[in-house]
Amino acid sequence: MPVPAVIATAAENFRFNSGFLTKMVGDLSQEEWLRRPGDNGNHIAWIVGHVVWTRKYLLDRIGTQWSLPWLDLFARGLKCADAAAFPSRERLLDGWRDVSGVLDGALDSVSEDVLTQPSVKGPPSADGKVSGIVNFLAVHETYHIGQASYLRSWMGHKGLMG
Secondary structure, three states: OOOOHHHHHHHHHHHHHHHHHHHHHOOOOHHHHOOOOOOOOOOHHHHHHHHHHHHHHHHHHOOOOOOOOOHHHHOOOOOOOOHHHOOOHHHHHHHHHHHHHHHHHHHHHOOHHHHOOEOOOOOOOOOOEHHHHHHHHHHHHHHHHHHHHHHHHHOOOOOOOO
């Protein structure tokens, strides 16, 4: 089944982000994953964990079950905790790749009936429906991936987009 038109752009953004994030942070050391630009800023480990958590949240909204035991460390509104609490770079990337595959399949098979359900309290929805949550979360994820890209450059690495 093709991706419903109302979320087609979001689905393409999620697919683009899947590969882009892996390339952007995959060559950074574990120490760089935990480097913060200041006391109030997040590090790449938190950003990656948070976008994995957000994809799980999205999967829940569209009726697909998926999870990892450490996701609660990255829930909405939480800040960086002690670095020892975070999964390793490898575990975070494995989680990213796994949830990306699940999300890709779920977006290909989500029904119009699910997408037209009223949105629940939480993330914004421009249309008041689940489809609006899907579209908002694609923007939200791209925002966080931009943060990770900034951190990569801040640490002296070349950007991936020129």
